[in-house]
Amino acid sequence: xxxxxxxxGRVAVVTGGGxxxxxxxxxxLAAHGAKVVVNDPGGSLDGAGVDDSAAHQVVREIAxxxxxxxxxxxxxxxxxxxxAVIDTALGHFGGIDILVHxxxxxxxxxxxEMTYDDFEAVLDVHLRGxxxxxxxxxxxxxxxxxxxxxxxxxxxxxxxxDEVANYAAAKAGVVGLSNxxxxxxxxxxxxSNVIVPAAVTRMAEGIDTSAYxxxxxxxxxxxxGYLAHESCSxxxxxxxxxxxxxxxxxxxESPGVYRPSWSMAEVGDExxxxxxxxxxxxxxxxPDGHGDHIRYSFAMARQAGQVHA
Ligand code: NAD
Numbered sequence: 523x524x525x526x527x528x529x530x531g532r533v534a535v536v537t538g539g540g541x542x543x544x545x546x547x548x549x550x551l552a553a554h555g556a557k558v559v560v561n562d563p564g565g566s567l568d569g570a571g572v573d574d575s576a577a578h579q580v581v582r583e584i585a586x587x588x589x590x591x592x593x594x595x596x597x598x599x600x601x602x603x604x605x606a607v608i609d610t611a612l613g614h615f616g617g618i619d620i621l622v623h624x625x626x627x628x629x630x631x632x633x634x635e636m637t638y639d640d641f642e643a644v645l646d647v648h649l650r651g652x653x654x655x656x657x658x659x660x661x662x663x664x665x666x667x668x669x670x671x672x673x674x675x676x677x678x679x680x681x682x683x684d685e686v687a688n689y690a691a692a693k694a695g696v697v698g699l700s701n702x703x704x705x706x707x708x709x710x711x712x713x714s715n716v717i718v719p720a721a722v723t724r725m726a727e728g729i730d731t732s733a734y735x736x737x738x739x740x741x742x743x744x745x746x747g748y749l750a751h752e753s754c755s756x757x758x759x760x761x762x763x764x765x766x767x768x769x770x771x772x773x774x775e776s777p778g779v780y781r782p783s784w785s786m787a788e789v790g791d792e793x794x795x796x797x798x799x800x801x802x803x804x805x806x807x808x809p810d811g812h813g814d815h816i817r818y819s820f821a822m823a824r825q826a827g828q829v830h831a
Contacts, residue, residue, distance in 0.1 A: 527751045529556035531734060533615040534750065537561045537598050537655060538625030540576030542723030543674075546739035547622050547746050548580055551607075552589035554747070557615040560584070561594040561607045563626070567724055569599075569627035569643055583769025590615075598625050599646040620750045621659045622672045623652045623696075628725060630685040644688035648674075649695040656703060669712035670750045673700045675760065676718060680771060697760065701807045704758030708808050713757035715749045717742070718771060718809070720764040737765045758807030774802040777816075780822040 538544040540562025552558045560580045564573030579594035586589040593608040596603040611618040629640040633646035663669025679693025703714035719742040742763040760771040
């Protein structure tokens with residue numbers, strides 16, 4: 523096995539870097555030469571309270587191993603907090619090359635009982651938090667002609683889960699933000715991808731994990747590290763890392779059915795063919811999945827001679 527990838531001269535920000543997956547990302551990047559801002563206010567799983575020691579402890583571990591890191595204990599849940607996290611990278615290390623937005627909290631409740639407070643608090647960290655750090659970092663990366671962004675979704679964001687309407691909505695939203703960053707960053711050598719991680723961390727509290735295969739954060743971190751590396755040109759994609767399985771996830775469509783007009787009953791009549799994904803269609807986000815989707819649909823109409831180009 524040769525030398526693993528290096529990040530010498532690169533500056534990375536890892537939000538929620540004080541524990542769990544974020545800690546694993548921060549220590550891996552630092553061990554391979556990156557200067558790392560370990561951002562974490564250190565609250566409880568539901569976002570309450572603060573504990574500065576989480577970020578400082580990881581910074582200490584990195585320093586003891588001979589790496590370079592600085593702690594930021596701001597919350598990404600506000601615009602000011604997000605900007606302060608990015609400013610820490612600029613102030614201490616003179617730039618930002620890599621942004622991993624990983625911070626997260628969980629507040630569970632059945633949909634019928636979920637409070638607005640719990641909905642907003644979770645969106646503030648995962649989704650608005652992503653915007654609060656991407657928004658100040660993105661123009662700097664574009665100007666520098668280099669950037670690697672990794673945002674964090676979740677199985678719950680792709681497939682839903684019980685009692686996490688707030689979390690699932692936020693984690694699905696992150697995909698949309700990443701896709702736009704990927705499109706707008708493409709001309710500037712700025713990539714944006716999504717990690718769909720799973721690991722036994724404190725987020726697994728209450729789940730019986732005794733029969734799980736090995737599922738530590740160290741099985742996810744190399745995927746995030748690769749997506750953060752200059753040799754990775756992939757952008758606008760979603761990567762899964764769970765218990766040693768690494769895969770990609772993508773939105774697929776059925777080819778669909780064209781008719782020049784539809785009644786509601788005809789939709790029902792055609793449902794099997796509408797839903798037939800024997801030959802799935804996927805449109806890569808970059809360079810122009812949005813346009814490809816429209817062109818594919820127009821082509822069906824044109825083939826039927828209904829629309830004149
Ligand atoms: P964790 O609780 O161990 O770590 C999350 C960290 O984020 C904590 O240290 C916490 O203090 C920090 N954080 C919370 N609010 C913050 C804020 N406002 N600003 C900055 N930092 C904040 O959880 P984890 O399992 O390591 O999760 C990391 C990410 O991965 C989260 O986004 C989570 O939703 C996602 N994820 C985890 C799993 C899993 O199986 N563990 C599955 C899917 C997605």
